[in-house]
Amino acid sequence: MILVGLTGGIGSGKTTVLGCFRGLGAETSDADEEVHRLYEPGTDVYRAVLARWGTGILRADGSVNRAAVAEIVFRGGTELEWLSELVHPPIRQAILERAAVPMLRLFVCALPLLYETHWDRMTCRNVAVWCDPQTQARRLRRRGWDEEQVRSRASRQMTMDEKLQRADFGIINTGSMELLRQQCRRVYEELCRQYGAGGASGHPDAGSRPEHEQGN
Numbered sequence: 001m002i003l004v005g006l007t008g009g010i011g012s013g014k015t016t017v018l019g020c021f022r023g024l025g026a027e028t029s030d031a032d033e034e035v036h037r038l039y040e041p042g043t044d045v046y047r048a049v050l051a052r053w054g055t056g057i058l059r060a061d062g063s064v065n066r067a068a069v070a071e072i073v074f075r076g077g078t079e080l081e082w083l084s085e086l087v088h089p090p091i092r093q094a095i096l097e098r099a100a101v102p103m104l105r106l107f108v109c110a111l112p113l114l115y116e117t118h119w120d121r122m123t124c125r126n127v128a129v130w131c132d133p134q135t136q137a138r139r140l141r142r143r144g145w146d147e148e149q150v151r152s153r154a155s156r157q158m159t160m161d162e163k164l165q166r167a168d169f170g171i172i173n174t175g176s177m178e179l180l181r182q183q184c185r186r187v188y189e190e191l192c193r194q195y196g197a198g199g200a201s202g203h204p205d206a207g208s209r210p211e212h213e214q215g216n
Ligand code: ATP
Pocket: 008, 009, 010, 011, 012, 013, 014, 015, 016, 017, 032, 112, 139, 173, 174, 175, 176, 177, 180
């Protein structure tokens, strides 16, 4: 499969863009959703986070409260690194297993930490979603986050500008949904054209980034 990484800042619109790509015919996966699956009661990850942080991270029904986990890991210190080391290997395995299925379709994977965790070494092409800080803050305020929460989470990531600079395609999500959909369609069509995906004819290099572009 043709693995495409989708990244961007917090609240920039990754999930929305992923939905657009799905609507256009891409296979999709969201690393945050994969984490959610790993937190299911009874899993190794569930047991490990419970052993480390105690029952305070659980909801009344026994499921992991992701907001409580975020509160801990974004407070500072090394908890985020610890959690990353715990969840990255199984996420990587789950995504690569899906990507290994031979299919002439784009497989777009939302990876908030695409560059920070070097996923870009495994993707054919990368797309970054960008919005201005005011739009980002407005969207996240609607989610109930205050400025300090936005700042502390953003400070643990590469800036949106850097992600945009490194990506093969940028999607500027500061306007309407219609404008966003138009950009997604253009990027999707260009990716399909480059990799011969979504159509009847297959590109011989489908699934791999051209050799001269590898390793960035
Ligand atoms: P996170 O980093 O928290 O996973 P995200 O990057 O996936 O966030 P989304 O959840 O897609 O971002 O978008 C954040 C919010 O902004 C959502 O409520 C979404 O509906 C809204 N949104 C995204 N793009 C637009 C747009 N172009 N117009 C209006 N609302 C938008």
